[in-house]
Amino acid sequence: MKFLVATDGSEKSRAALDYALDLAGGGDTVTVVHAVDPDVYSEGGSEPITDLSDADERLLVETVEDAERRGSDILEEATAHAADRGAEVETDLLYGAPLQVVPEYASREGFDTIVVGHRGLTERAERVVGSVAKGLVSRSPLPVVVVP
Secondary structure (H helix, E strand, O other), X not given: OEEEEEOOOOHHHHHHHHHHHHHOOOOOEEEEEEEEOOOOEEOOOOXXXXXXXXXXXXXXXXXXXHHHHHHHHHHHHHHHHHHHOOOOOEEEEEEOOHHHHHHHHHHHOOOOEEEEEOOOOOHHHHHXXXXXXXXXXXXXXXXXEEEO
């Protein structure tokens, strides 16, 4: 089987990678991807955003170059984490909105399953920054495993 792990560098993404590595057997492959979407991202801690003023303080805009650099760092950390577990992963940096490019990439490259972490944001925060996990479940033609 071919497992695709979509990561944003969060602890929940690391849990998703761990889950995929646990599922992967001897002949299975795990590929970790990060989507470079430089418009907006959330920064500032692992606690859920509780109100709009908190969101304003944690939402940042970045350039494509900054997003690429951050994405490369995230993928390097995932590779190192897998190596610490005695596993090898492939990585790829995608360009565009995660809800669009991750399912397209997974279908085009013949993956069997997408594995993604879920941060557990409040409903209000999800309206502001969205939930990639929920979006992938509703938009992906492939099975999506959401790791809490």
